[in-house]
Amino acid sequence: MSEPTTNPSGDIRLHVSTLLVASERALNNALDELGFAENDDRIIDHEGRLAFVTCSHDADCDDLFALISELAARGESWELQFRTDTGEGRAIFQTLARHRPVEAVDAELPPEAENGAADAPTHDLDSETGTAAFRKALRRLDPAAVFATIGAGPSGRATAVVLRRNPRRALLAATAADEATLRAAIREELPNVMFAVAMRPPS
Numbered sequence: 482m483s484e485p486t487t488n489p490s491g492d493i494r495l496h497v498s499t500l501l502v503a504s505e506r507a508l509n510n511a512l513d514e515l516g517f518a519e520n521d522d523r524i525i526d527h528e529g530r531l532a533f534v535t536c537s538h539d540a541d542c543d544d545l546f547a548l549i550s551e552l553a554a555r556g557e558s559w560e561l562q563f564r565t566d567t568g569e570g571r572a573i574f575q576t577l578a579r580h581r582p583v584e585a586v587d588a589e590l591p592p593e594a595e596n597g598a599a600d601a602p603t604h605d606l607d608s609e610t611g612t613a614a615f616r617k618a619l620r621r622l623d624p625a626a627v628f629a630t631i632g633a634g635p636s637g638r639a640t641a642v643v644l645r646r647n648p649r650r651a652l653l654a655a656t657a658a659d660e661a662t663l664r665a666a667i668r669e670e671l672p673n674v675m676f677a678v679a680m681r682p683p684s
Contacts, residue, residue, distance in 0.1 A: 507557040522664035538659035588682035606657040619670035
């Protein structure tokens with residue numbers, strides 16, 4: 482979980498993840514129209530639909546707004562989901578969609594150490610050695626048998642965990658300064674891997 486940070490003026494800055502979710506057809510058409518690369522690592526599968534992910538680590542939200550404008554111009558349905566990490570073990574989940582009221586839930590999160598994640602080998606992608614070791618480990622995996630979770634970790638660093646689907650177990654993990662570095666490293670070795678981003682409160 483990303484810890485809140487305080488800037489010089491005393492304001493508390495929180496880590497926020499945002500998903501723009503739409504049908505696969507609608508989002509693919511918008512991405513093609515705007516000239517996005519086919520292998521853009523910000524495009525992920527999400528609960529049977531396609532999503533475009535951005536977060537506070539990214540420099541701006543220009544691409545997100547361009548996609549929203551394109552979807553709106555086409556008359557497509559879309560939804561925005563937000564996760565704001567408010568502190569250790571808690572987050573605020575918000576959704577914004579047409580024809581529905583704005584929703585927000587302040588929820589306690591389950592422990593991050595899921596199925597051995599705390600014991601999985603962890604690589605630091607801010608070093609060349611860590612990056613090389615992580616990529617080598619990824620090459621040994623069957624892409625169809627794994628998926629990756631990604632999000633903010635302690636001290637504001639981004640964390641990814643690669644898990645076996647069945648039985649579900651953490652195989653390896655990585656940390657980096659931002660989520661984009663992790664997504665790019667994983668997709669370079671496992672181009673079709675599915676990312677999972679926790680954007681709803683636990684049931």
